Amino acid sequence: MGKATDDLIRLANEVSTVRPPREMDMLLTSGERVSMALLCMALAELGIDALSFTGSQAGIITDTTHTKATILDIKGDRLRDTIEKGQVPVVAGFQGVSTDHDITTLGRGGSDTTAVALASALGADVCQIYTDVPGVFSADPRIVSNARKLKRLSFEEMLEIAATGGRVLALRSVEFARNYKVPLQVRSSFTWEPGTTIDEEDTSMEQPLVTAVTYDLSEAKVTLPGVPDKPGISAKLFRALANHTINVDMIVQNSSLHGTTDISFTVPEDDLETSMKIANDLAGEIGVSAPQSDSDIAKISLIGAGMKSHPGISATMFEVLANESINIEMISTSPIRLSCVIKRDQAERAVAMLHEAFELDREQ
Amino acid sequence: MGKATDDLIRLANEVSTVRPPREMDMLLTSGERVSMALLCMALAELGIDALSFTGSQAGIITDTTHTKATILDIKGDRLRDTIEKGQVPVVAGFQGVSTDHDITTLGRGGSDTTAVALASALGADVCQIYTDVPGVFSADPRIVSNARKLKRLSFEEMLEIAATGGRVLALRSVEFARNYKVPLQVRSSFTWEPGTTIDEEDTSMEQPLVTAVTYDLSEAKVTLPGVPDKPGISAKLFRALANHTINVDMIVQNSSLHGTTDISFTVPEDDLETSMKIANDLAGEIGVSAPQSDSDIAKISLIGAGMKSHPGISATMFEVLANESINIEMISTSPIRLSCVIKRDQAERAVAMLHEAFELDREQ
Numbered sequence: 001m002g003k004a005t006d007d008l009i010r011l012a013n014e015v016s017t018v019r020p021p022r023e024m025d026m027l028l029t030s031g032e033r034v035s036m037a038l039l040c041m042a043l044a045e046l047g048i049d050a051l052s053f054t055g056s057q058a059g060i061i062t063d064t065t066h067t068k069a070t071i072l073d074i075k076g077d078r079l080r081d082t083i084e085k086g087q088v089p090v091v092a093g094f095q096g097v098s099t100d101h102d103i104t105t106l107g108r109g110g111s112d113t114t115a116v117a118l119a120s121a122l123g124a125d126v127c128q129i130y131t132d133v134p135g136v137f138s139a140d141p142r143i144v145s146n147a148r149k150l151k152r153l154s155f156e157e158m159l160e161i162a163a164t165g166g167r168v169l170a171l172r173s174v175e176f177a178r179n180y181k182v183p184l185q186v187r188s189s190f191t192w193e194p195g196t197t198i199d200e201e202d203t204s205m206e207q208p209l210v211t212a213v214t215y216d217l218s219e220a221k222v223t224l225p226g227v228p229d230k231p232g233i234s235a236k237l238f239r240a241l242a243n244h245t246i247n248v249d250m251i252v253q254n255s256s257l258h259g260t261t262d263i264s265f266t267v268p269e270d271d272l273e274t275s276m277k278i279a280n281d282l283a284g285e286i287g288v289s290a291p292q293s294d295s296d297i298a299k300i301s302l303i304g305a306g307m308k309s310h311p312g313i314s315a316t317m318f319e320v321l322a323n324e325s326i327n328i329e330m331i332s333t334s335p336i337r338l339s340c341v342i343k344r345d346q347a348e349r350a351v352a353m354l355h356e357a358f359e360l361d362r363e364q
Numbered sequence: 365m366g367k368a369t370d371d372l373i374r375l376a377n378e379v380s381t382v383r384p385p386r387e388m389d390m391l392l393t394s395g396e397r398v399s400m401a402l403l404c405m406a407l408a409e410l411g412i413d414a415l416s417f418t419g420s421q422a423g424i425i426t427d428t429t430h431t432k433a434t435i436l437d438i439k440g441d442r443l444r445d446t447i448e449k450g451q452v453p454v455v456a457g458f459q460g461v462s463t464d465h466d467i468t469t470l471g472r473g474g475s476d477t478t479a480v481a482l483a484s485a486l487g488a489d490v491c492q493i494y495t496d497v498p499g500v501f502s503a504d505p506r507i508v509s510n511a512r513k514l515k516r517l518s519f520e521e522m523l524e525i526a527a528t529g530g531r532v533l534a535l536r537s538v539e540f541a542r543n544y545k546v547p548l549q550v551r552s553s554f555t556w557e558p559g560t561t562i563d564e565e566d567t568s569m570e571q572p573l574v575t576a577v578t579y580d581l582s583e584a585k586v587t588l589p590g591v592p593d594k595p596g597i598s599a600k601l602f603r604a605l606a607n608h609t610i611n612v613d614m615i616v617q618n619s620s621l622h623g624t625t626d627i628s629f630t631v632p633e634d635d636l637e638t639s640m641k642i643a644n645d646l647a648g649e650i651g652v653s654a655p656q657s658d659s660d661i662a663k664i665s666l667i668g669a670g671m672k673s674h675p676g677i678s679a680t681m682f683e684v685l686a687n688e689s690i691n692i693e694m695i696s697t698s699p700i701r702l703s704c705v706i707k708r709d710q711a712e713r714a715v716a717m718l719h720e721a722f723e724l725d726r727e728q
Contacts, residue, residue, distance in 0.1 A: 008398065016405035023408070026416045027401035030394035034372065037391035041380035044387070052390045056420070057465060078465070101421060101442070 004031045021066030025095075025105045029055070032092035039090050050088040053078060055103075058089070060096035060114065062104045068245070069096060069104035071113065071176075074121035083122075091118060109170025116173045120180040127182050128195075129169065134188040135196035136161065136168050138212045138360035143348045146361040150211060151194075154201035154305050157211050158184075160337040163249075164301035165216030174198070201305060209313060210304035210358040215347045219249060220272040220295040221330070222279055223264040226288050233286060234263060240278045246271040250299070250332040250339065260288075264330055266341065269295055297329065298347035301339040302354060308335045320357045326350055368395045385430035389459075389469045393419070396456035403454050414452040417442060419459035419467070424478065426460035426468045432609065433460060433468035435477065435540075438485035447486075455482060473534025480537045484544040491546050492559075493533065498552040499560035500525065500532050502724035503577045507712050510725040514575060515558075518565035518669050521575050522548075524701040527613075528665035529580030538562070565669060573677060574668035574722040579711045583613060584636040584659040585694070586643055587628040590652045597650060598627060604642045610635040614663070614696040614703065624652075628694055630705065633659055661693065662711035665703040666718060672699045684721045690714055 008027050012019055036052040043050040055062075059075030082089040093111030098104045106113060112129060119127035136158065137147040153161070155178035162171040168186055177184050177198065187195030227233055234253065241248055251265045267275045272293055279291035307313050317338055321328060326349070330341035342350060355361070372391050376383055400416040407414040419426075423439030446453040457475030462468045470477060476493060483491035500522065501511040517525070519542035526535040532550055541548050541562065551559035591597055598617065605612055615629045631639045636657055643655035671677050681702055685692060690713070694705035706714060719725070 011398070011402055012405055015402050016409035018408045019405060020408050023401040023404040023416055026404075026418075027398055030397040030401075033394040033397070034375070034391055037387045037394075038375055038379050040387040040390075041376055041383060044382045044384050045380035052387055054390075054467070057467075103418070103421075 004034065022102055025066050025103050028105055029092070029095045029103055032094055036090045036092050043088060043090075048088055049086070050090050051082055052090045052092070053082075054092050055095035055114070056097035058091045058118070060091075060117070062096035062098050062106065064098040064100050064102065064104070066098075066102070067105055068107035069098065071096060071106065071117050072099070074117055076118065076121045079118070079122060109172035112170045112173030113176055116176045116180075116182050116184070119182045120176070124182070126185055126197075127177065128185045128187055129173075130187055130189040131168060132189065133168060133186075134191055134193045135186050136166065136198075136212070139351055139355045140215070143215075143351050144213075144355045144360075147355065148361050148363070149193075150196050152202070153196060153198045153211065155198060156201060156336055157303055157305050158198045160301065160303040160334065161212055161214055164214040164299060164303065164337065164339060165218075166212070166214045169198075208304055209306040209310055210302050210360065212303045213351050213354045213358070213360065214301045214303065215351050216299045216301075217344055217347060218269055219266040219297060219299055220269045220293060221264060221266050221297050221341060222272070222275050223262060223292045223294075224279055224283060224288065225262050225292065226260040227263050228286065228288070229259055229261045233282075237263070237279070237282050238265075240282065241267070241275060244271075244274055244278065246275055246278075250330055250341065252330045252332065266297070266299065266330070296344045297341050298344045298350075299339050299341050300347060300350045300354065301337055302358070303337050305336050307338065314338050316357065317354065320353050321350060324349060324353055368398065386466055389430050389467050392469055393456070393459045393467055396458055400454045400456050407452060407454075412452055413450070414454050415446055416454045416456070417446075418456050419478070420461035422453070422455045422482070424455075424460035424481070426462050426470065428462040428464050428466065428468070430462075430466070431469055432471035433462065435460060435470065435481050436463070438481055440482065440485045443482070443486060473536035476534045476537035477540055480540045480544075480546050480548070483546045484540070488546070490549055490561075491541065492549045492551055493537075494551055494553040495532060496553065497532060497550075498555055498557045499550050500530065500562075500576070502575065503715055503719045504579070507579075507715050508577075508719045508725075511719065512725050512727070513557075514560050516566070517560060517562045517575065519562060520565060520700055521667055521669050522562045524665065524667040524698065525576055525578055528578040528663060528667065528701065528703060529582075530576070530578050533562075573670040573674055574666050574724065576667050577715050577718045577722070577724065578665045578667065579715050580663045580665075581708055581711060582633055583630040583661060583663055584633045584657060585628060585630050585661050585705060586636070586639055587626060587656045587658075588643055588647060588652065589626050589656065590624045591627050592650065592652070593623055593625045597646075601627070601643070601646050602629075604646065605631070605639060608635075608638055608642065610639055610642075614694055614705065616694045616696065630661070630663065630694070660708045661705050662708045662714075663703050663705050664711060664714045664718065665701055666722070667701050669700050671702065678702050680721065681718065684717050685714060688713060688717055 040050040040052045061073040062069035062071055079089045093114040094106050096104050116127050135149045139147040141147040158174045162169050162174050184198040185195050246267050249266045253263045276293055326342050326346045328340045332339045404414040404416045425437040426433035426435055443453045457478040458470050460468050480491050499513045501513055503511040505511040522538045526533050526538050548562040549559050610631050613630045617627045640657050690706050690710045692704045696703045
């Protein structure tokens with residue numbers, strides 16, 4: 001069914017240059033409707049009594065932001081009734097019904113998030129996400145051949161992995177799981193391997209220093225040079241970006257030496273054009289030099305719950321990159337993550353070297 | 365979008381040999397969802413503010429008979445609100461939501477019926493049905509080249525035309541229109557011709573004797589020979605057929621001469637196999653000869669509000685057929701219709717001859 005959404009978007013382009021978001025949601029939710037009905041038929045063929053439910057029927061209530069709705073509540077009564085009768089409910093992911101009774105889609109990550117939200121609403125022991133890989137790895141196995149499948153991760157580690165380019169789980173679903181303490185299992189649809197469990201941090205044991213290394217090629221960098229170092233300018237910039245629902249990732253501002261400073265930030269490449277327009281408007285308003293952009297970047301990140309208590313990790317990371325003559329353009333850290341922006345064509349090499357240097361192929 | 369439903373049915377066949385009706389409804393309603401969202405986008409492109417509504421959102425409440433649901437009620441509040449705001453509601457035809465909150469389809473004729481039911485619920489002046497022909501004709505123009513487009517028909521005439529093979533409007537939608545007195549207009553999607561108006565009978569003027577001649581090749585005949593002429597047997601037979609929701613059309617039972625009688629009836633050809641099974645079971649039960657079936661039949665019908673008061677029409681019809689050496693196998697009449705079952709390959713000739721004999725190409 002993979003191409004169904006593309007086909008629908010192509011049809012929309014054929015009939016119209018405008019795409020009312022409400023109608024796009026109406027259009028695109030038809031795909032899940034088809035998939036779940038077919039799944040229930042396939043289950044019936046196996047003698048399993050299954051019932052499909054749209055987001056609306058499952059009681060997935062969202063706000064009214066079409067194409068990017070947020071789940072407000074799940075009224076799972078029909079699902080509970082179905083389960084109690086021994087039937088298998090199959091729920092359309094990615095969709096809900098708004099408080100205005102319109103059909104909404106949840107946007108990026110919406111399918112995983114639906115699953116986690118349902119698990120939470122139904123008080124499930126665990127939410128199993130079946131995907132095309134057998135779990136979460138210490139690095140992308142396509143780049144690092146001896147990447148190791150991780151048995152267990154904390155929500156925080158998984159959050160950082162998802163936020164820095166790990167494509168296994170959507171960030172949003174992990175956030176939901178952490179907030180509502182829903183244990184996750186990432187498993188393969190094709191094997192019976194146990195997969196990766198994501199749960200609350202197990203503070204009773206020593207944490208591994210570094211768990212995984214990730215990379216992200218989907219971002220671009222914007223730099224505003226020579227910004228007057230006075231209060232309110234950053235606020236104005238990032239409020240304007242937020243108002244356009246642009247997810248700013250890394251932000252770096254050097255301390256000012258000459259009364260002006262450079263502000264750099266990264267955004268999804270898809271949002272670069274809008275971001276540059278906003279940056280140019282602001283530059284015009286405060287009369288500073290023209291903003292610059294760079295799409296030729298990669299973000300590589302080290303993630304590990306044990307990094308909190310071992311600040312030496314950053315030194316090792318910088319040394320590994322320096323030995324490979326890889327220049328670091330931006331640095332950003334969290335208690336359990338360390339990210340560097342480098343040139344895009346150096347990303348794979350950096351990931352492989354860091355995986356080796358921190359011996360991520362070994363059980364820790 | 366014409367092939368979308370066929371594609372969905374093909375997908376269903378690929379995944380399963382069983383087709384739970386609830387899931388078939390979930391599957392097939394996705395087609396209208398796609399169509400209406402695309403239509404709203406096309407309207408938006410033209411600057412027209414349009415909103416799509418599923419059957420459920422439009423408040424089309426049905427019973428719980430999946431794939432053949434009946435409309436119980438229309439709660440048109442959202443549609444009224446939309447119209448009051450000057451927006452154009454686009455409602456998915458053929459679908460509703462059951463009293464059990466499941467998604468249902470209305471089965472054959474469901475799209476036209478949705479339109480008529482909405483027109484009734486909203487108190488519309490008229491329900492315009494846009495189709496691929498410019499109106500209702502005195503005979504099928506593919507067979508009778510000088511067939512005449514009819515300006516005005518009574519509900520009763522249109523009912524008989526729809527029931528006897530006229531493919532322009534579904535019988536069910538005409539029944540609904542008659543019951544709720546919703547004037548219909550059948551018009552072409554491709555021209556601005558005024559089309560055919562269907563409304564209550566205009567009793568103030570002389571009725572035309574014969575308005576149209578129709579034919580139907582979709583039926584088959586079943587005959588039970590030598591049935592004991594005692595009460596209850598017909599009831600048992602037709603109750604069993606009704607329980608399988610088989611629409612029996614013509615029924616002929618000759619008066620008994622020797623204590624037994626022959627019962628013949630016609631059913632949609634698709635239902636012939638089931639009908640024969642039921643007939644065989646009953647024949648076994650009461651110990652009579654084996655039922656016989658014949659698919660090689662056609663039903664041709666004359667329709668006209670003026671026939672009520674002119675019984676001579678039947679004589680003319682039989683003469684026309686006799687002159688063409690066309691044998692009549694069954695006859696059935698209503699106050700404004702006269703139908704004969706003949707051999708299938710004689711249908712087109714019979715229609716052309718009757719159209720000519722009753723001068724249906726002339727304004728009456």
